[in-house]
Amino acid sequence: MTWRRERWSADHSLPIGVTKRAQVGELVRAGDIIAAGATLAGALRIPGARRLGLSPSDLNRELRARVGSDVVAGTVLARVGRRFARSVTAPIDGRLLHVTVDGDLYIAPIVDRWTVRATLDGVVSRSDDAIVEIEGDAWCFQGAAAYGPDAIGELTLGVDGPNADLAAARIDVRLGGRIIVGGARVSAEVITRAHACGAAGLVAGGVPPAGLRVVYGDAVTASGSPSRDDRPTVLCLMGFGSGALPQAVYEPFAALAGARAAIHTASARLFVFSTADIGQSETPSPEVGLTEDRPATDVPVESADAETDETDREHEEPAQTEEELTPSASDGSPRG
Amino acid sequence: MTVSTGTEAPVERARVTLDRSLRVALVHGREEASRLAVAQLALASGGQIVARLRANDPRSFVEAAQALRDAKPDVVVIHGGPKDERALCELLEALRLGCGAQRPMPRILGLVETSVAHALRLRADPFEFERFAAASEMVDALRAVRRARNDDLALRDTVIEDAARALATTNGTTALAVDVTERSTSLVLARPDGRIEAAHLVPLGLGMGADHVVVRASLDNVRRWLPWPIDAPALLERVFNRSRLSGGPATTEAAVLLEMALAREAISHALRDAADAALDVPAMRSAQSILITGQAASFPTAGQSLLVLVDGLEPSAVSTVFREPDEGRAQRIGMVVTVTPRRTAKIRIVRASGRSVAQVAPGSFGLVEIGSDVEVAVDGAGVRGHGRSGELGILIDARGRPLRLPERDGERIPAVARWHTALQAAADDRRST
Numbered sequence: 001m002t003w004r005r006e007r008w009s010a011d012h013s014l015p016i017g018v019t020k021r022a023q024v025g026e027l028v029r030a031g032d033i034i035a036a037g038a039t040l041a042g043a044l045r046i047p048g049a050r051r052l053g054l055s056p057s058d059l060n061r062e063l064r065a066r067v068g069s070d071v072v073a074g075t076v077l078a079r080v081g082r083r084f085a086r087s088v089t090a091p092i093d094g095r096l097l098h099v100t101v102d103g104d105l106y107i108a109p110i111v112d113r114w115t116v117r118a119t120l121d122g123v124v125s126r127s128d129d130a131i132v133e134i135e136g137d138a139w140c141f142q143g144a145a146a147y148g149p150d151a152i153g154e155l156t157l158g159v160d161g162p163n164a165d166l167a168a169a170r171i172d173v174r175l176g177g178r179i180i181v182g183g184a185r186v187s188a189e190v191i192t193r194a195h196a197c198g199a200a201g202l203v204a205g206g207v208p209p210a211g212l213r214v215v216y217g218d219a220v221t222a223s224g225s226p227s228r229d230d231r232p233t234v235l236c237l238m239g240f241g242s243g244a245l246p247q248a249v250y251e252p253f254a255a256l257a258g259a260r261a262a263i264h265t266a267s268a269r270l271f272v273f274s275t276a277d278i279g280q281s282e283t284p285s286p287e288v289g290l291t292e293d294r295p296a297t298d299v300p301v302e303s304a305d306a307e308t309d310e311t312d313r314e315h316e317e318p319a320q321t322e323e324e325l326t327p328s329a330s331d332g333s334p335r336g
Numbered sequence: 337m338t339v340s341t342g343t344e345a346p347v348e349r350a351r352v353t354l355d356r357s358l359r360v361a362l363v364h365g366r367e368e369a370s371r372l373a374v375a376q377l378a379l380a381s382g383g384q385i386v387a388r389l390r391a392n393d394p395r396s397f398v399e400a401a402q403a404l405r406d407a408k409p410d411v412v413v414i415h416g417g418p419k420d421e422r423a424l425c426e427l428l429e430a431l432r433l434g435c436g437a438q439r440p441m442p443r444i445l446g447l448v449e450t451s452v453a454h455a456l457r458l459r460a461d462p463f464e465f466e467r468f469a470a471a472s473e474m475v476d477a478l479r480a481v482r483r484a485r486n487d488d489l490a491l492r493d494t495v496i497e498d499a500a501r502a503l504a505t506t507n508g509t510t511a512l513a514v515d516v517t518e519r520s521t522s523l524v525l526a527r528p529d530g531r532i533e534a535a536h537l538v539p540l541g542l543g544m545g546a547d548h549v550v551v552r553a554s555l556d557n558v559r560r561w562l563p564w565p566i567d568a569p570a571l572l573e574r575v576f577n578r579s580r581l582s583g584g585p586a587t588t589e590a591a592v593l594l595e596m597a598l599a600r601e602a603i604s605h606a607l608r609d610a611a612d613a614a615l616d617v618p619a620m621r622s623a624q625s626i627l628i629t630g631q632a633a634s635f636p637t638a639g640q641s642l643l644v645l646v647d648g649l650e651p652s653a654v655s656t657v658f659r660e661p662d663e664g665r666a667q668r669i670g671m672v673v674t675v676t677p678r679r680t681a682k683i684r685i686v687r688a689s690g691r692s693v694a695q696v697a698p699g700s701f702g703l704v705e706i707g708s709d710v711e712v713a714v715d716g717a718g719v720r721g722h723g724r725s726g727e728l729g730i731l732i733d734a735r736g737r738p739l740r741l742p743e744r745d746g747e748r749i750p751a752v753a754r755w756h757t758a759l760q761a762a763a764d765d766r767r768s769t
Contacts, residue, residue, distance in 0.1 A: 016402050016433065042396035097398070098433045101459045106429075108398055130405060130437035144580055209576040210569035218554075221547040222579035240576040 002141075003252045003278060008271065009135045010120040010264045012150075015228065016040065017095060017114075019068065024127050028118040030262045030273060031152040034132045038070070038095055039112035048088050049103025052080045056103030065096050070110065077105060114228070119150045119262040121273050138271040139256065139278065141237065141249070143203075145224035146265035147216050148233035151179060153200030155253070155261040155272055159183030162250035165242070166190050166204065173197045179261045179270075181253045185242040188214040191232045201233035201263045203253075203270055205243030212240075226265040235263050235270055252278040357538060358482045361387040361409035361442070363427050365416030373415045373447060375613035377471055381478035382493045382520070382536035383411070389430075391416060391423035397430055404434035411481060412463075413474070414446040414456065421452050428459045436462065443481070445474055493522055493536040496629060500526035503625050503658070512623035514603060514645060516632035518543030521602040523610055525620045533620075535610040540602050542595045542631050547579040553601040560741050561597035561647065563753035563762070585634060589762070592635060596644050596761070599632045603648030622653040624723065627666070633659040638669040638727055639759035646672055646731065647755075650739050654714060654721025668726035670703075673714050674733045681717035683732065687725075696734045702758045705729040731759070 014021065014035050021035035028034055049059040062078045065071050071090040079087035090096070090107055098106040122136015158166045158180040166182035168189045176198030182190065186204040188211030194202055212220050215232060222240065237243065245253075259274035360383035364370040371390065378385050387407035389400055404412075412431060416424050428444075435442055444465045446453050453467035468474040483489055492515070500513035504526035515522040519541040524534045539545035540552070550558055555568050558575070574594060586592045611617045626649070628641050635641050641659045645651075651672050660666035673683065675696055683694045687710050694704050696717055706712065706729050713722040714730070742748040756762045 013405075016398055016405060040398045043398050045397070098429065100429045101432075101461060106397060106433075128437040130435075208569055209572040213572070219551055221551055222576040223547070239580055241573040 003139055003249070004141075005137065005139045007135060007137050008120060008140055008269070009125065009133055010118075010269075010271070011266065012116050012119070012132045012134070013266070014116060014130055014132065015114055017097070017108075017110075018129050019070075021127050021129075021132055022118075022124045024124050026124045027122075028124060028134060029121045030118050030260060030271065032118045033115045034118045034124070034134070035116040037114055038110040039114055040095055040097065040108035041111045043097055043106040043108035044091060044094075045100070046088060046091060046105050046107065048078055048099065048105045051088055052078060052086050054080065054103065056101060059099065059103040063099075065090075067096055067099055069096055070094070071096050071107065077107075117150070117152060119152065119264040120271055138273050139252070140272070141252075141270045143235045143237045143268040143270060144239050145222055146233070146235045146263060146268040147212060147220065147225045147227075148201070148231040148265060149227055149229065150263060150265055151201030151233040152260070152262040153177045153179045155179050155181065155257055155259050157181050157254060157257045162205075162245035162247060166202070168193045171197055171199065175199050179203060179263060181257075184244045186234065187211050191215050191234055195232035201235065203235045203237060203263070205236075205238045205245045205249075206241045207234055207236045208242075209240045224265065224268055233263050233265060235265070235268060237270075358383040358478060359386045359408060359410045360384060360478070361389070361404060361407050361412045361431075363389045363412060363414045363416075363424065363431075364391070365420030365424070366391045367417065367420075370415050370417065370420070372614045373471065374413050375609075376615065377413055377415070377447065377474055377478070379535040379537070379609060379613050379615070380471070380475045382482065382491070382522075382538055383478060384538050389427050391420040391427070393427070397426070397433075400427060400430040401434035404431050405438070408438060409435070409442045410440075411478060412442050412444045413478075414444060414448060416448060416452065418449065418452055421455050424448075424452070424456060425459045428456060431463070432459075432461075445477060447471060447474055492517070492520070493524075493534065496522050496536075497524050497526070497532055497534055499627060499629065499660075500524040501530060501532060503627055504528050505530065507625045507656075509624035510619060510622075511625040511627065512620050512649075513627045513629060514632065514649065515628075515630040516599045516602050516644075517541050517630040519545035521545075521606045522630075523603070523606050523620060525616060525623060533610075533615045535606055535613070535615060537602075537606050537609060540605060542578070542598050542602070543581070544579055545602070546575050546598050549598050549602050549605070550575050552605050558597050558601050560748060561600050561752060562593055563749055563756050564593075565745055565749060592640065593756075593762075595631065596635065596640055599644045600648040603632075603644070607649065618652070621649060621651050622655075623651075624653070624655055624721070626651065626655050626657045626672075628657065628659040630662060634661040634664075637760055638667070639761040642670050642672070642728060642731060643755060643759045643761045646674075646733055647739065650674075650737055651733075652737060654719060654723055656723035657726065668709055668724055670726040670728035671712060671723045671730045672733060673719060673721070673730055674737070675717040675719045676736050677717045677734055683714055683716040683719065685730065686713040686715070687711060694730075694732060696732055698734055699736070700732065700734045701755055703729045703731055728759070 017040045018035055018037040049056045062080050065077050072093045073090055075090040077088045094107045094109040097108045118134055120134045120136045122134045125135045126133035156178040164183040165185040171193050177200050179201045180199055182202050182204035184205045186202050216225050255278045256272045256274050259272050261272045263270055360378050362374040364374045387403050441463055444460050444463050446467045457465045496513050496515045500511050504511035508528050511526045513524040519539045521540045522536045526532045539548045559571055586595050628645055632644050633641050651674050655672045657670050658666050659669050677698050680697045685692050706725055710725050712725050
């Protein structure tokens, strides 16, 4: 567990229904929208190739609407012939979602819109319908687990020292859009209050798992719970319970306060975008005030898989990658 | 890990691992038999089930596609009959939409008839589709995926299966291997003719799988096995922090007792999943030879391993119990005699040096010390069988089945403490190592 400044990559999983996304090579900043799309309801399957008398492989040639585009009821989706034309039209307003192997078309009504924002300043290195991956330089601290959607905001110290717990009384709407460093521990009350006040996210040495269950539900595990919905974002740096931050971890927080930062929950990482020289921190001893049963070593939780899946970890693939930034978290965040 | 195929000496040393976690999505037909088939495949292959979809799934096309995308499966296992063909094709379309951009792409393994396989193969593009005629072939294929980067590696589940098979063959009885590790729990029932039924659950264990035990079993069900009061938040912290620390032997009494509590629930939930997949759980409970391995066999005392086994498995007959730690030799630790008398009953215990009678009251639980590792036959109170006593002797368990613990702390904690004491399972009682 140490601060490191180097080149990182961050995956951003995209939900079904992407409309536009950043292209490979594009420069982005944390907080920028890198993909947008539509939330879709139950899709209708309508005959395509069969109605037009085509083989499924020929359907693509006759499509008049691009797969993934929005259509209104009555839009001609595909058409053949001139004098005795046959066509397939959209029965509803929605998104032309998918073409089956049989040449049928799926159209789904749009019920909402979504956006995914970058969590790293850098260059898009991969972009497809499932993932947008960004590579860039940043200060980074690898946490133990993270919960909620990704968050972007100004890094703000919420405590006076590494051993202090963040008190709920210190949180108000003035901290809206910021990532608050909560010291050794943040409670469920602090998490919910910070979310209610519009804080982008919380970073703390430890979080009581009972509090996490209150906020995220009983199914929450120690490996984190990245999500897309409007929930608080919490990054546990050291573990669970109360984890006094070692000086080597806390001092860089103090030095980087005020800088733009992002929590990438899928990989449980805090990125800070600053050129400040905080030194290459030594790996701190895990002097975590955790209730431990066994000798502590520095192996992250999800290395259950990593134990044997080294390649994935080498590439810093997150255990899960699914996120959408809450507008409140990123829109209001200062861009520096 | 050392695994013996006999009862005493280790016979094999190999590099054993669970290898990489295999994320498996299950897609099955409408029939219950189809659901059971994929459930058995998943359990036998040691895959982590990340999504389940059935032919008449109530989820919409988009929801099914999103579920598959979120699941990021390595492998999709499909089973269904001709009646399910159309619905399965629709689910394959959802897979194409959800995982078409996933890298590496998931492989599709089908346990289906040839005609259905033909239809599915056409619709599986661009995914690789393989058809298997038998479940065992598919299990081998799934294991091969797990082993992909290390062909010379012995998967832990296959080693446990070999051990169970060897024990059954050697003793000529049904044998059950119970393996609980940091992140997996396995139950393997082997019959003398070599047939096995296996359930390997990942993640579900004492370390990195500990939080999953709590999620599945609930915190109260883990806490009920502790012989001292502890508040829920404190216990939850211990469990969550276990999940992120690397393995190693428990160093404190509290840690040992917590591991024992987790192991009981892990075994209990493995049984539940096995029952849900229609595996022969009654045969597992009545197996005449039971081998405990992994961390459940590495507790400081043999009594602790035995207590975890009887509480988690709830054996229903006369069983001889062995334990074999990962870095140790197999040892016969005791014989379990399960009785459910309605009133005080007698059990006759016959051995070479003579015979004796044990009075068994309903709810009683304790060891009958009759000398180390002798051949014993028991008869009475609705139970009859024979075995070897092992290091601890004969454990007569008359607590009833299913095992019910008192709900109130004031009654439960003394009862659980009594059971620990009966087997010298409290960490202070180190009779054996």
